[in-house]
Amino acid sequence: MCEQHHASRHILCxxxxxxxxxxxxxxxxxxxxxRCSTTLTTQWQAPRQRPTAYALAALFMLLLxxxxxxxxxxxxxxxxxxxxxxxxxxxxxxDYASLGTLFVLFVQLAPATCLLGILLLVNRIPVTFRxxxxxxxxLFQLKTWGMxxxxxxxxxxxxVKLMAYGDIxxxxxxxxxxxxxxxxxxxxxxxxxxxxxDDLAPAPxxxxxxxxxxxxxxxxxxxxxxxxxxxxxxxxxxPRCHVKGYVRRHNSLQWxxxxxxxxxxxxxxANLLPVMITDLLGDKMPSTILxxxxxxxxxxxxxxxxxxxxxxxxxxxxxxVAIGWLCLDAKGYGRRDSxxxxxxxxxxxxxxxxxxxxxxxxxxxxxxxxxGALMNIYPAMGALMFALVVIVTMLAAMMFDPRLSWDRAAxxxxxxxxxxxx
Numbered sequence: 001m002c003e004q005h006h007a008s009r010h011i012l013c014x015x016x017x018x019x020x021x022x023x024x025x026x027x028x029x030x031x032x033x034x035r036c037s038t039t040l041t042t043q044w045q046a047p048r049q050r051p052t053a054y055a056l057a058a059l060f061m062l063l064l065x066x067x068x069x070x071x072x073x074x075x076x077x078x079x080x081x082x083x084x085x086x087x088x089x090x091x092x093x094x095d096y097a098s099l100g101t102l103f104v105l106f107v108q109l110a111p112a113t114c115l116l117g118i119l120l121l122v123n124r125i126p127v128t129f130r131x132x133x134x135x136x137x138x139l140f141q142l143k144t145w146g147m148x149x150x151x152x153x154x155x156x157x158x159x160v161k162l163m164a165y166g167d168i169x170x171x172x173x174x175x176x177x178x179x180x181x182x183x184x185x186x187x188x189x190x191x192x193x194x195x196x197x198d199d200l201a202p203a204p205x206x207x208x209x210x211x212x213x214x215x216x217x218x219x220x221x222x223x224x225x226x227x228x229x230x231x232x233x234x235x236x237x238x239p240r241c242h243v244k245g246y247v248r249r250h251n252s253l254q255w256x257x258x259x260x261x262x263x264x265x266x267x268x269x270a271n272l273l274p275v276m277i278t279d280l281l282g283d284k285m286p287s288t289i290l291x292x293x294x295x296x297x298x299x300x301x302x303x304x305x306x307x308x309x310x311x312x313x314x315x316x317x318x319x320x321v322a323i324g325w326l327c328l329d330a331k332g333y334g335r336r337d338s339x340x341x342x343x344x345x346x347x348x349x350x351x352x353x354x355x356x357x358x359x360x361x362x363x364x365x366x367x368x369x370x371x372g373a374l375m376n377i378y379p380a381m382g383a384l385m386f387a388l389v390v391i392v393t394m395l396a397a398m399m400f401d402p403r404l405s406w407d408r409a410a411x412x413x414x415x416x417x418x419x420x421x422x
Contacts, residue, residue, distance in 0.1 A: 010206075011040050011194065012216045012223035012230055015342065016406040019219065019230075021212040036342050036406070041194040041228075048122045051190040055115040058183035061176040062112060069171030071155065071368060073162060078371050081171065084108070087367040094366070096379045102387055103151075103363055106356070111146040111184050114139050118191055121200070132200050133241055137226055143188055144394075147356055149181040153307075154360030160304045161296065161365065165375065197227040197240065204239040206230050215406070222247045249401035253327050259396035260323050266389045267316065273382035276362045280375050288382060289313060289358060312358040315351050316389055322348045323396050330404035341405040348397050355390045359383055 009022050013033040020040060022031050027045035032038065044050060065084060072081040091100030117139040119125075121132060159168050197203075208220065210230075216222055220233045227241040237244050274286030287295070289312050296305035322344050329341050362383045369377040 010210050010212065010230060011228060012221060013038055013040060014223050014225055014228070015345075015402045016338070017215045017217055017223070017403045018406075019210060019212050019214055019216050019221070036339070042192045043195070044190050044192060047190070047192070047195055051118050051122050051187050054183050054187035054190060055118045058180050058187055059112065059115050061180035061183060062108070062115075064176035065173045065180055066108075068173035068176075070173045070177070071159075071171055071364070072169045073166050073368050074169070075166035075371055075375060078374055080368055080370050082367045083171075084173065084177070087363050090367040090370075091363065091379065094378055096384065098384055099359070099363065099379055099387065102359075102391075106145055106147040107151045107360075108148075110142050111148050111180075114143045114146060115184060115187060118187055121196060122191065124199075129201060136196060136200060137241060137243065139191075140193055140226065144353075144398075146184070147353055147360075148177075148184060150354055150356050151360045152178060152181050153354075154357045155364055157304055157307060157357065158361045158364040158368070160301050161292075161361070162369070164299060165369075194228045197229070201240050203227075203229045204231065206232070208232075217247050217407070248403060248407075249399065252399060252401040252404065253330060255399040256323060256327055256396050259392050259399060260320060260327070263316075263320055263389050263392040263396060266385055266392065267320070270382055270385035270389050271313075273385060274380040275358070275382035275386060276365065277378045277380050278369075278375070279378065282373070286380065289386065292358075308358060308361075311354050312386070316355050316393065319348055319352055319355075319393050319397075323393070323400065326400055326402075326405065330400075330407075338406045342402060345397075345400070345402045345405070352390070352394045352397055355393075356387065359387045359390070 011020050011022055011031075012018070013020060013036060015038040016033060016036040018033055018035045020031070020033060022041065025031060025041070025043035027043055030042040031040045033040055068083070069081050070084050072079060074080075088100035088103045091097065091103065117135045120127070121135055121139065127135075155174075162168050206221070210221075211219060216230070217233065222231055222233050222245060223229075224231050224238040224241060224243060224245055226243040226245070227238060229238055229240050231238055231245070233247045236246070271289060274288055275292070276287055278285045278287060289308070293305050293309045293313070296302075296308065326341060326345055326348075362379050365377045366379045369375055
């Protein structure tokens with residue numbers, strides 16, 4: 001079968017609803033929306049071999065990272081060494097099973113499941129189409145929740161925090177984890193959603209004329225956000241992936257605002273309650289997120305203090321403000337600047353996950369600093385509250401339908417641009 005197959009030469013932009021006529025693409029080229037610049041599809045060279053190689057290598061590195069010691073610490077002759085499996089184990093033993101579960105799901109299970117899905121799908125493993133359809137749906141929905149690279153950043157930040165107490169070393173499992181983070185990102189990047197779904201099954205036929213350069217909703221069309229197929233507006237279930245959808249995400253603003261309000265409610269205890277407790281020679285010292293930033297700043301670790309401040313305080317706050325702003329704009333308030341609102345939405349989507357860095361720092365510190373009567377670090381309720389804030393704000397951004405911002409823009413002709421959307 002030709003690797004450059006597409007049942008339809010048209011695609012509806014999932015971000016702004018513009019119908020674009022795709023140009024012929026050669027290896028290494030991508031088609032972007034002429035209105036919002038969203039990447040619509042990419043033609044990768046060797047679309048089966050490249051993701052297969054990256055996924056296999058990533059899974060092998062993941063196995064090595066879990067088999068060998070990860071990091072170690074030496075304080076006053078006392079040595080503490082941990083593996084990756086020990087981190088959630090500590091969470092469970094300290095009655096913070098929720099944090100341990102989040103660690104297992106986001107750091108290990110989600111990336112590994114996606115990589116296995118890539119191997120099965122791109123290599124046409126002989127399974128029923130129903131199974132392949134479920135795997136593809138899981139792959140593209142789950143990869144957003146993979147946070148292996150964010151955990152790695154948290155490990156590096158924890159090193160800086162612990163240097164004041166003792167000697168920090170890396171184990172033989174640390175380098176494989178670094179390679180795993182890079183390889184899994186490349187594997188995800190080399191799998192194009194449109195190409196993969198067209199490889200599984202042809203796109204459903206559209207039984208009406210298509211006018212490129214105009215939005216899909218006035219033409220009675222909608223985009224399937226799961227498999228990129230163009231579906232009639234009145235057809236609620238996509239014939240190819242069997243995912244239920246709407247011309248605009250159902251009750252998008254209501255769900256987004258409800259989740260935003262929930263995140264604001266959780267954000268207050270997340271900042272007021274201690275996120276970890278340091279037991280130094282029997283003296284227990286609770287620490288909040290802001291107190292940790294102040295401590296790092298006072299010790300001269302200015303770059304790390306800024307990273308924690310931006311990721312754990314500034315980003316969640318600005319993200320909640322931005323989501324509220326997007327909802328107000330979609331509701332009819334504001335200056336109808338759809339391009340600016342789209343850029344804000346893209347930033348919100350990208351940076352939201354990185355707020356989990358402080359939660360992973362606490363996980364590493366709690367697992368590594370186990371020095372008996374000398375020094376111990378324990379997670380506290382604030383860490384769980386903050387993790388919930390990050391998760392709820394991510395869900396709020398996912399529930400918001402960015403096409404609502406473009407619906408307010410005046411209808412204009414993009415036909416010439418759409419015909420050359422490469």
